[in-house]
Amino acid sequence: MINLFQPQVGDAELAAVAEVFERRWLGHGPRTTAFEDEFAEHLGVPPDRVLFLNSGTASLFVGLDLLDLGPGDEVVLPSVAFIAAANAVVSAGARPVFCDVDPRTLNPTLADVERAVTPATKAVVVLHYGGYPGDVVAIAEFCAERGIDLLEDAACSPASRVDGRAAGSFGDLAIWSFDAAKVMVTGDGGMLYVRDADRAERARRLVYHGLRHASGLGRARTAGQWWKLDVEEVGRRVIGNDLTAAIGSVQLRKLPAMVARRREIVELYDRELADVAGLALPPPLPAGHESSYYFYWVQMDPAIRDDVASDLFAEGVYTTFRYEPLHRVPLYGAVDAELPGTEWLAGRTLCLPLHPGLSDEDVRVVADRLRKAVESRPGRADR
Numbered sequence: 245m246i247n248l249f250q251p252q253v254g255d256a257e258l259a260a261v262a263e264v265f266e267r268r269w270l271g272h273g274p275r276t277t278a279f280e281d282e283f284a285e286h287l288g289v290p291p292d293r294v295l296f297l298n299s300g301t302a303s304l305f306v307g308l309d310l311l312d313l314g315p316g317d318e319v320v321l322p323s324v325a326f327i328a329a330a331n332a333v334v335s336a337g338a339r340p341v342f343c344d345v346d347p348r349t350l351n352p353t354l355a356d357v358e359r360a361v362t363p364a365t366k367a368v369v370v371l372h373y374g375g376y377p378g379d380v381v382a383i384a385e386f387c388a389e390r391g392i393d394l395l396e397d398a399a400c401s402p403a404s405r406v407d408g409r410a411a412g413s414f415g416d417l418a419i420w421s422f423d424a425a426k427v428m429v430t431g432d433g434g435m436l437y438v439r440d441a442d443r444a445e446r447a448r449r450l451v452y453h454g455l456r457h458a459s460g461l462g463r464a465r466t467a468g469q470w471w472k473l474d475v476e477e478v479g480r481r482v483i484g485n486d487l488t489a490a491i492g493s494v495q496l497r498k499l500p501a502m503v504a505r506r507r508e509i510v511e512l513y514d515r516e517l518a519d520v521a522g523l524a525l526p527p528p529l530p531a532g533h534e535s536s537y538y539f540y541w542v543q544m545d546p547a548i549r550d551d552v553a554s555d556l557f558a559e560g561v562y563t564t565f566r567y568e569p570l571h572r573v574p575l576y577g578a579v580d581a582e583l584p585g586t587e588w589l590a591g592r593t594l595c596l597p598l599h600p601g602l603s604d605e606d607v608r609v610v611a612d613r614l615r616k617a618v619e620s621r622p623g624r625a626d627r
């Protein structure tokens with residue numbers, strides 16, 4: 245089976261984990277802090293604003309908790325987003341309001357966001373679809389003018405930039421995911437960026453029981469009665485640890501090479517599939533935009549999409565559609581939404597295998613089988 249995603253881990257990650265074993269400090273410690281500092285430098289933001297957590301989902305939940313939302317507050321997010329984003333909005337006490345996206349890039353445009361914003365909007369969540377930064381600059385400007393907080397879901401975009409500036413550094417909050425299927429992996433893990441220094445300090449408490457100061461060995465060196473709990477606010481327990489952070493540091497060093505290989509694969513798909521009648525390929529990146537190339541998606545007649553996916557699966561090529569629109573998920577289905585771009589793309593889009601472990605031959609096999617599956621059917625895309 246040619247898989248959709250596959251982590252690139254090897255001897256360097258194993259050696260980094262072995263070092264942590266030797267130190268006998270597996271939990272949140274010096275490796276975690278080092279990884280946070282390295283990631284902050286990679287983003288170009290102050291290190292105290294970056295927190296390594298145990299998942300991207302936890303980062304979303306904590307990020308939204310920081311906004312003190314409540315009943316009557318609305319958070320705008322694209323319907324084409326990961327379920328965790330909507331769940332985090334509800335968990336924070338607010339109502340998710342789904343906006344449309346550009347049907348070809350699957351990213352929300354400024355106009356899509358503007359249409360969904362009301363006086364009750366307290367925050368906007370944008371996702372950089374497949375690692376493509378989208379209209380983040382214009383949306384960030386719009387939100388800043390209105391005093392609306394912007395959270396960037398950069399889960400799949402650790403290497404994405406606009407005019408040299410890192411995706412995730414445009415808004416008030418951002419998250420990344422390092423789960424086993426992502427562009428860089430730690431097994432499970434996520435990063436949270438909090439632009440405001442006071443909010444970032446509060447985030448450090450919220451991710452570890454609400455504790456203002458640790459109550460363990462570190463604290464014993466500086467205070468008496470180090471076992472006291474100075475908790476004033478309910479917190480979660482979602483911190484990262486030195487084992488996964490050690491893997492993350494190695495992955496961050498490998499990131500440029502991994503993304504370069506992803507880009508080669510995308511360019512090969514572009515060449516191999518350019519002349520397939522009835523297939524639309526991802527639009528070219530706008531000038532100044534850099535992608536992490538997490539998804540490669542094709543679009544075709546909705547009458548054939550599902551059969552094409554089944555044909556490919558039967559022939560050993562695993563494809564999928566991301567993300568099934570949230571306004572169609574049972575939990576959120578009651579939300580009435582008129583989202584024509586989303587409806588258009590949801591029936592037509594298919595994501596192809598994309599990871600640095602694919603050989604050129606693998607990519608040609610996928611392209612060849614896709615061509616046959618599409619061309620053997622009568623349907624034709626309306627591009």
Ligand SMILES: *Cc1c(COP(=O)(O)O)cnc(C)c1O
Pocket residue numbers: 298299300301302325326328329371397399400420421422423433434
């Ligand atoms: C994977 C993902 C998440 C969640 O990250 P986890 O680390 O798996 O919890 C959130 N948003 C997007 C867009 C994702 O792809």
